[in-house]
Amino acid sequence: MAHLLPAALEKVIDELGRLPGVGARTAERYAYFLLRADQHVSESLATSLEQLHQQVKTCPVTFALIDADEAVSPLYSDPDRDKTTVAVVEEPLDIVALERTGHFKGTYHVLGGAISPIDGIGPEQLHIPELIERLARDNVQEVIIATNASVEGESTALFLQKNIVDAGIDIKLSRLARGIPVGVDLEYADQITLSHALDGRSLL
């Protein structure tokens, strides 16, 4: 199949094919779009990619992603954010999801993943010691464990809870509610979700 497409186009297709969930056909479509579009579109994407690693770093306190010239995350340094409430998430993008609700005024702590023996991620790779330190330093009153609703997320939540209790820290611990998502029919909800929805029912 050599030489069907120009080498430079094949190269772009190969590189785009590394993106998660992008197969050969999708990569071809993206590359062809970029070739048809004005040259500045691909050049502008190229420039942004070159600056990505240099201009992004991790907040030393919350482990959120921040600009290279910032000292700590603005969601932490902002005096309007309540430092005594900490939402613990797996990944930096989870912060974006929670911020989009406009419903949370506390601060965040990114674990940097979830415990997953299959992927070789043990608890020692997560930013748990830093969280424990922070609980005392910031006089934290409540930790909201906001890990994913996956097996790994659940194990991580349990592990975290045990760690905080074992450290002798007397603090309010909570989890995000599990239940029926908005807009979903009861008949399509799985058993476990439905059990959670029953357990967590609210009185009217």
Place this chain on the structure above:
Amino acid sequence: MAHLLPAALEKVIDELGRLPGVGARTAERYAYFLLRADQHVSESLATSLEQLHQQVKTCPVTFALIDADEAVSPLYSDPDRDKTTVAVVEEPLDIVALERTGHFKGTYHVLGGAISPIDGIGPEQLHIPELIERLARDNVQEVIIATNASVEGESTALFLQKNIVDAGIDIKLSRLARGIPVGVDLEYADQITLSHALDGRSLL
């Protein structure tokens, strides 16, 4: 929502969001993957993008995409390819799809789109005059019209057929067969496809 993510990351998300079919969430996932991956992955993609427009050009005979240092498409210059049979396609990537069959030994001609009044694409924007010239020059015996099975593809096929007949060129004209795709149950085939399958039935 300003300042939720580092500016350099937002920039990559915006740029990736221009790709066809890529929404905000998908662009975020791609960008985060690139940030987590080794720096050379994004740099390598950046380099390939910078070279894309400079190193790819259009074949002056077949309008396929070729390397900037090639004179004509290797699928045309190859002496093993039958220049008297020409498959006419809408876009350069259609050539890749046909070549993957390993079933066609003729040459190609890319129209550069299909007639679509809604998108402002008229017949004068397609490489039809160049095809007509080529038919005489290469002593072409058969033109296989391989436009898409869409309304635009069908109109383009009809227009092309009329043009060739009107030019007084006596030549074999054919279309790709329409019918039931492999692996599809009869009950799920639409009416029009089924009608085509009946019309084009083969005797056993």
